Amino acid sequence: MPESQLDTARDQGGADPASSPSVPPARPSGSGSRAASAPGGSLPLPPAAGHTVTLERLNAYYGGRRTIRDVDLTFAPNEVTALIGPSGSGKSTVVRCINRMHEEIPAARAEGRVLLDGEDVYGPGVDVTTVRRVIGMVFQKPNPFPTMSIFDNVAAGLRLAGVRGGEMRERVHQALRAVGLWDEVSDRLGSPGVGLSGGQQQRLCIARTIAVEPEVILMDEPCSALDPIATLKIEELIDELKVRYTIVIVTHNMQQAARVADSTAFLLDGELVEHAPTEEIFTNPKDERTERYVTGKFG
Amino acid sequence: MSALAQPAPGSRLHADRRYRRRRLLSRAVEGISTLAAALAVAVLALVIVSVALRAAPAINLDFFTKDPAPFGAPGGGIRDMIVGSAILVGIASAIAIPLGILVAIYTTEFAGHRVATTIRFALDILNGVPTIVVGIFIYGLLVIGRTQSGWAGALALSVVELPIVARSAQEVLGLVPRALHEAGLALGLRRWRIVLRIVLPTAAGGLLTGAVLGVARVAGETAPLLFTTSIFSTFGTPTNPGEALPNIPVEIFSLSESPSPQDHARAWAAALVLVGFVLIVSIVARTFNERSRRRLGS
Numbered sequence: 001m002p003e004s005q006l007d008t009a010r011d012q013g014g015a016d017p018a019s020s021p022s023v024p025p026a027r028p029s030g031s032g033s034r035a036a037s038a039p040g041g042s043l044p045l046p047p048a049a050g051h052t053v054t055l056e057r058l059n060a061y062y063g064g065r066r067t068i069r070d071v072d073l074t075f076a077p078n079e080v081t082a083l084i085g086p087s088g089s090g091k092s093t094v095v096r097c098i099n100r101m102h103e104e105i106p107a108a109r110a111e112g113r114v115l116l117d118g119e120d121v122y123g124p125g126v127d128v129t130t131v132r133r134v135i136g137m138v139f140q141k142p143n144p145f146p147t148m149s150i151f152d153n154v155a156a157g158l159r160l161a162g163v164r165g166g167e168m169r170e171r172v173h174q175a176l177r178a179v180g181l182w183d184e185v186s187d188r189l190g191s192p193g194v195g196l197s198g199g200q201q202q203r204l205c206i207a208r209t210i211a212v213e214p215e216v217i218l219m220d221e222p223c224s225a226l227d228p229i230a231t232l233k234i235e236e237l238i239d240e241l242k243v244r245y246t247i248v249i250v251t252h253n254m255q256q257a258a259r260v261a262d263s264t265a266f267l268l269d270g271e272l273v274e275h276a277p278t279e280e281i282f283t284n285p286k287d288e289r290t291e292r293y294v295t296g297k298f299g
Numbered sequence: 300m301s302a303l304a305q306p307a308p309g310s311r312l313h314a315d316r317r318y319r320r321r322r323l324l325s326r327a328v329e330g331i332s333t334l335a336a337a338l339a340v341a342v343l344a345l346v347i348v349s350v351a352l353r354a355a356p357a358i359n360l361d362f363f364t365k366d367p368a369p370f371g372a373p374g375g376g377i378r379d380m381i382v383g384s385a386i387l388v389g390i391a392s393a394i395a396i397p398l399g400i401l402v403a404i405y406t407t408e409f410a411g412h413r414v415a416t417t418i419r420f421a422l423d424i425l426n427g428v429p430t431i432v433v434g435i436f437i438y439g440l441l442v443i444g445r446t447q448s449g450w451a452g453a454l455a456l457s458v459v460e461l462p463i464v465a466r467s468a469q470e471v472l473g474l475v476p477r478a479l480h481e482a483g484l485a486l487g488l489r490r491w492r493i494v495l496r497i498v499l500p501t502a503a504g505g506l507l508t509g510a511v512l513g514v515a516r517v518a519g520e521t522a523p524l525l526f527t528t529s530i531f532s533t534f535g536t537p538t539n540p541g542e543a544l545p546n547i548p549v550e551i552f553s554l555s556e557s558p559s560p561q562d563h564a565r566a567w568a569a570a571l572v573l574v575g576f577v578l579i580v581s582i583v584a585r586t587f588n589e590r591s592r593r594r595l596g597s
Contacts, residue, residue: 104484106412133487143478147500157486160496205482212486 045178047243050077051117051215053098053135058112060093060102060270068093069270071112075216080238080247082261082278084254086298090270091250095218098248099135100128116216133161136214140221142201144193144208150176151189153204157212175207179237199230206237210245217241219249223256235260254294258282266290347574354571357564366533367550377569379533383544387449387528388518390540391456395517396510398457399464407472408494419469426462431522433458438526447528449540455523460513467509471502504590511587515580519573521548529553547573 053075060068068090075081083091096102097110100121113120121131144153152159154172163171176182181203185196193204202222209217219238223231238247238260251257257264258278265275266287274281274290285291292298314322365376402422406415437455441448475498483493499506524546531543538544547569554566 099485101481101484104481129484129487129489131487132485137485139478139481139485141478143476143482145479145482145497145501147497147503156483156496157488160486160488160492208482208486 045240045244047078048245050079051246052077052115053216053246053248054113054115054118055094055098056113056115058094058097058110058114060090060097060110061108062105063107067270068097068110071267071270071272073265073272073275075246075248076263077246078242078244079262080242080249080260082257082264083248083250083267084252084257084264084293085267086293087252088269089267091267092220093270094267095137095220095248095250098216099132099137099218101132101137103128133157133212134214135216135218136209136212137218137220138202138206138209138222141225142198142205144196144201144204146192146194148193149190150185150193150196150204153193154207154211156208161212171211171213172207175211178210178240179203179207180233181207197230199226199233202226202230202234203237206234206241210241214245216246216248219247221250221252224252231256254282266293268293347578350567350571350574354564354567357561357568358571362565362568366536375565377547377550377565377572379536379545380547380550380569381572382536382538383449383528383531384518384546384548386538386540387453387456387524387544387546388514390449390453391460391517392510392514394453394457395460395513396464399461399513400468400506400510402461402465403468403472404494404499407469408490408498419466422462422465422469425458426466429522430459430520431525434523434526437523442527447526447530447543449528449542449544452524452528452544452546453540455527456517456520459520459523460517463513463516464509467512468502468506471505471509472498474505475501504587507587508584511580511584515577515584518576518580519548521552524549525552 055071055073058068058071058073059066071094073094083094085091093102098114098121100110102108102110110122112122114122116131116135120126121135145156148156151172154175155168158168158171173182176185181200184200185191193201196204202225206217206222223234226234235256238249241247242262249257249260251260261278263276264278264281266273266281266285266289268289274285274287276286281290282294285294362376363381364378366379367375367377402418406418410418433455437451437458441451441454479497479501480493483497484490488497528543528546529549531537531545533545551566551569551573554562554569557563
């Protein structure tokens with residue numbers, strides 16, 4: 001079992017890695033590089049042992065105001081967990097606490113523990129940029145870097161962490177194949193990333209995220225800015241990605257949760273109301289508030 | 300059948316008196332503001348045309364390529380002043396542009412809110428300090444007890460240029476969307492890397508605009524140079540900043556004080572050179588600005 005990524009950073013005292021020890025090497029694709037491609041040019045992803053994320057008594061504050069209240073939640077490895085709930089219920093905040101993006105907002109803080117395979121990402125001496133390399137995030141509005149080409153966008157996380165040359169190129173190509181963009185962009189890797197359509201841009205952002213080989217992928221309403229066809233493509237992609245990563249997806253679209261997620265958690269006013277296999281949440285919810293939400297009585 | 304009183308046939312769609320008065324007022328204000336805009340443009344045109352007309356007798360190739368003629372003699376040019384100004388502005392910009400951009404990066408990326416506000420305020424005040432005060436300040440610092448020098452002149456210019464570059468850079472950096480920062484952070488990149496490889500390239504066009512405008516501004520500043528590099532020789536073409544360097548603004552000043560009408564024409568010609576420089580530089584700045592606006596808007 002590979003040493004915990006967070007330990008590596010701690011041993012280095014949080015020094016900025018000039019070489020790439022804290023970016024995990026590309027795991028060999030099981031069937032070799034000549035594997036048959038699925039339509040779209042995507043390669044079936046080689047599976048990888050999953051990672052568990054556990055939230056223990058998570059509380060989040062904006063200044064003095066507590067917006068997430070005592071949340072205990074476990075995200076099972078190699079599964080997709082959806083967070084649903086009305087606007088303002090704290091879904092995005094919970095997810096941003098997992099990769100410690102929440103604390104980037106001035107006067108925002110989190111309390112409690114977020115355990116990645118048993119190790120607290122808020123623990124003393126933990127390097128926050130390493131946490132974010134290991135727990136990746138895809139945002140609601142696709143945000144490719146405007147001054148970079150398609151290739152450079154996917155390579156951004158690698159290049160700026162010291163991976164170079166042939167290995168970098170290989171991983172960029174793998175990532176583009178994995179998200180199904182390869183056929184569409186392989187002949188124009190040098191053209192600007194912002195020249196793609198919305199759905200393609202979002203897949204580009206996902207490729208950028210997986211190029212650094214995270215263990216967990218957080219997705220904050222990744223499809224809400226996209227059209228239905230693009231949404232479908234990304235949902236298919238999520239289904240393929242989970243063999244390799246643990247995925248948490250925030251969505252305000254219950255149908256999407258039903259399509260994509262293995263288990264679903266319902267949040268209301270910053271509290272976790274119920275967490276159950278997706279089918280149960282929608283057909284047989286245990287809590288009355290969950291039932292009212294999923295049947296559309298509010299939200 | 301409606302219970303409401305029907306308006307007279309045909310008048311429903313016509314403007315009533317109240318509306319007509321409002322429309323007249325709207326047209327009057329439109330007219331006045333158009334006139335004001337035309338006036339502003341006309342003033343600029345007037346300046347350029349009148350300078351060009353008065354400069355015409357003295358503009359020829361020699362003007363740009365020769366030393367000033369001895370007093371009263373015809374011919375001669377401001378070659379040394381062009382070279383000197385280029386050196387002074389070059390040194391000043393080499394100081395002010397990197398410093399200004401760094402200050403802007405600090406206040407927009409790393410400083411806390413209160414510190415950033417204080418620095419912004421200080422820069423605004425520095426921007427408002429009269430350039431003659433800057434000139435006297437550097438005079439007291441570097442010239443008294445020694446001699447005038449190009450270094451002193453360039454330093455004085457850089458003090459004027461710094462707040463211009465810094466404030467404009469702050470505006471541009473502030474326009475870079477937070478989404479880009481977040482994307483970089485979420486990838487696990489360190490802050491300085493995000494600034495260097497993502498934020499700066501995105502803001503590059505606007506930063507360049509600010510730098511270029513700063514250069515245009517100080518190219519014509521006279522007061523800072525009056526105290527620091529105004530007594531110079533034109534033997535050969537001086538390029539050593541250790542001595543006072545000839546420069547265009549001070550030359551305009553001295554030429555205008557001369558009794559010779561040829562010198563006056565030369566002063567106008569030198570002024571035209573400055574105006575031309577500012578014009579070209581402003582056009583260049585606009586082009587960079589368009590590029591940056593396109594990037595940030597996408």
